[in-house]
Amino acid sequence: MAVRMLKARHSVQILGRNGEKTRGLVEFLGAGAQGGGEGAVIEGGILFLAVPFEEAKKSVSFYGDALAGRVIVDISNPVDLATFDHLLVPAGTSAAEEIALHASPEAFMVKAFNTCFAKPLESGSVAGIPLDVFIAGDSEQAKVKVSAVVAASGLRPIDVGPLRRARDLEAMMLLVMGLQVSPEHDNFNWDTSLNLLP
Known part of the structure; x- marks a missing residue:
């Protein structure tokens, strides 16, 4: 990041x-x-929560009102890492939405970068194709700020809609991470990235 x-x-x-x-x-x-x-x-003005889901909740609670007016970007995937077969959040919500409940009500929560793993993110591309960064949030202004930073870093921002779309992004990564750890899929590993091709 x-x-x-x-x-x-x-x-x-x-x-x-x-x-x-x-x-x-x-x-x-x-x-x-x-x-x-x-x-x-x-x-x-933009805070990236580069910590696991449960730690992210603690972090925003700890900082409280100091986060008012700031954009908070949740990058977590609340996947059960012991089994890779379910999410750690209840149905009908997402890590981003749960974290937002612990943050200052004046902060702007955005979900982004959860589909980008460390090595491809550091290089910015896979097979010469810049990474896509899917962005969900209820504040259009906050998404514009995150999109601008994403684009300036050489990646492609894609606005996927309101914060509730974080549920879809996290569920998508449950599937991807399950493939990455499966011995039946040699072509999937922690360098796998998701991109939308034209």
Whole structure:
């Protein structure tokens, strides 16, 4: 995520609980990146929750009103990693919608990047094709901001509609991740990416 944001010429603030890991990541990223611990003042207008679903709920609760007016991007896939056969959220909702319930009501929740895995995201493409980033949210202004950052980073933003579409994006990844871990599908791995071809 941070590599793409730096490519888009945005500065990046990495906040983490593990100071050593945070420092290592900031040093790896180089110019434009800075770090801080949990509780540090958030400086950016767009916050990417690059943590698992349950931790994301804790993070937005922890920061509370400090998130008011900011765009929060949930990238999580609430998949049961023990079995890869079901989601950890009740039917009729999504991780993004659940996280939004714990966030400041003045924050703008967006679902994006959950279909992009780490290695392809860092490179920005697979087989020479830029990654698609599917974006769901109820605030058009927030989606425009996220779309602009996505496009500036060399990826293709695709607005898929309101935040409830996060349910579809997460369910889609349940299927994909199940294929990735299945020994019956050698061609699927953690470098697999989803793209819509013209």
